Amino acid sequence: MERAEHLYQRLVQICGERNVLRDEPMKNHTLVRIGGKADFLVWPETYEQVIEVLRLKEEYGLPFTLLGNGSNVIIRDGGLRGIVMQLKHLNRIWREGNNVIAQSGADIKAVSRFALEQHLTGLEFACGIPGSVGGAIMMNAGAYGGEVKDVLDHVKVATLAGELKTLKKEELELGYRTSLISRTHDIVLEVVFALQPGDYKQIKEKMDDLTFQRESKQPLEYPSVGSVFKRPPGYFAGKLIQDSGLQGKGFGGAEVSTKHAGFIINKNNATAADYIATIEMVRKTVKEKFGVDLELEVKIIGEE
Numbered sequence: 061m062e063r064a065e066h067l068y069q070r071l072v073q074i075c076g077e078r079n080v081l082r083d084e085p086m087k088n089h090t091l092v093r094i095g096g097k098a099d100f101l102v103w104p105e106t107y108e109q110v111i112e113v114l115r116l117k118e119e120y121g122l123p124f125t126l127l128g129n130g131s132n133v134i135i136r137d138g139g140l141r142g143i144v145m146q147l148k149h150l151n152r153i154w155r156e157g158n159n160v161i162a163q164s165g166a167d168i169k170a171v172s173r174f175a176l177e178q179h180l181t182g183l184e185f186a187c188g189i190p191g192s193v194g195g196a197i198m199m200n201a202g203a204y205g206g207e208v209k210d211v212l213d214h215v216k217v218a219t220l221a222g223e224l225k226t227l228k229k230e231e232l233e234l235g236y237r238t239s240l241i242s243r244t245h246d247i248v249l250e251v252v253f254a255l256q257p258g259d260y261k262q263i264k265e266k267m268d269d270l271t272f273q274r275e276s277k278q279p280l281e282y283p284s285v286g287s288v289f290k291r292p293p294g295y296f297a298g299k300l301i302q303d304s305g306l307q308g309k310g311f312g313g314a315e316v317s318t319k320h321a322g323f324i325i326n327k328n329n330a331t332a333a334d335y336i337a338t339i340e341m342v343r344k345t346v347k348e349k350f351g352v353d354l355e356l357e358v359k360i361i362g363e364e
């Protein structure tokens with residue numbers, strides 16, 4: 061049997077046929093609707109399956125990519141080699157005391173809603189962030205003055221070698237849209253958020269207000285990655301881009317949003333090449349006009 065077929069059979073043995081896809085277009089699995097094919101896309105249903113897949117990729121010496129909801133990645137048009145893993149089936153959310161515990165494949169929005177239903181406060185800021193819990197930890201996601209760091213207690217991870225560990229918040233080096241995980245590439249499996257009892261009506265009002273602000277300012281009617289760039293110290297990326305006259309400009313199907321200049325939208329079947337060319341055009345123009353280097357928040361991965 062050829063090696064690829066053999067590998068496919070092994071992945072099916074571990075995760076089941078319905079959870080292993082071959083040559084899968086990743087634009088079907090990113091929010092920006094961009095991305096070439098993955099050799100193998102797998103969706104484990106248990107932590108044991110996650111570990112077994114990690115062991116298999118070691119055995120085969122294969123490249124490995126972990127994705128959450130694909131809300132903060134651009135996958136180049138040549139796609140991803142080896143194994144791509146998403147934990148969307150590991151999405152349980154429950155309460156223990158004032159803690160909310162979530163598996164990493166749960167939507168952070170769903171965890172925020174669950175906290176509301178439980179009359180627990182602290183996760184209101186996350187009500188509109190379209191990522192998974194795992195992605196939110198890795199990115200220390202935040203909005204409107206709150207961030208994951210404010211409410212995190214600890215996480216359970218699997219290392220790339222397949223070892224299970226618990227990491228306390230203090231060990232995670234959570235900074236502005238970054239964490240220790242971006243260096244170690246550990247796989248977040250389970251997260252404990254420490255919340256406080258709160259008033260349902262007040263929590264709901266805050267979430268409604270944040271949702272209104274988001275919907276009125278962001279181009280949510282188009283696929284995007286959210287803010288493409290990090291906030292440069294002393295500036296706002298969106299304002300610099302707006303003042304550079306770049307709104308409405310772009311390459312191919314990609315365009316700097318006319319509603320919020322910090323967003324690049326997939327307006328019309330953009331390729332990754334269109335999107336990346338638009339990013340580079342923005343960076344170059346802002347550097348020329350204002351001398352500011354825009355650092356990427358979005359992750360660009362895969363082959364050209």
Ligand SMILES: Cc1cc2nc3c(=O)[nH]c(=O)nc-3n(C[C@H](O)[C@H](O)[C@H](O)COP(=O)(O)OP(=O)(O)OC[C@H]3O[C@@H](n4cnc5c(N)ncnc54)[C@H](O)[C@@H]3O)c2cc1C
Pocket residue numbers: 091125126127128129130131132133147164165188189190191192193194195196197198199200201202203241245246247248249278280284285286287359
């Ligand atoms: C419309 C829109 C609005 C947004 N608004 C915000 C906002 O207000 N605030 C904000 O912070 N972000 C925002 N984002 C960006 C994005 O939603 C966050 O960065 C989110 O945390 C990414 O989560 P994800 O699951 O989609 O991760 P992905 O995009 O799939 O992956 C991002 C990174 O996280 C890693 N990762 C994913 N899952 C795990 C895991 N289980 N363990 C370890 N690493 C993992 C991936 O390997 C990758 O490196 C927005 C995006 C969009 C499209």
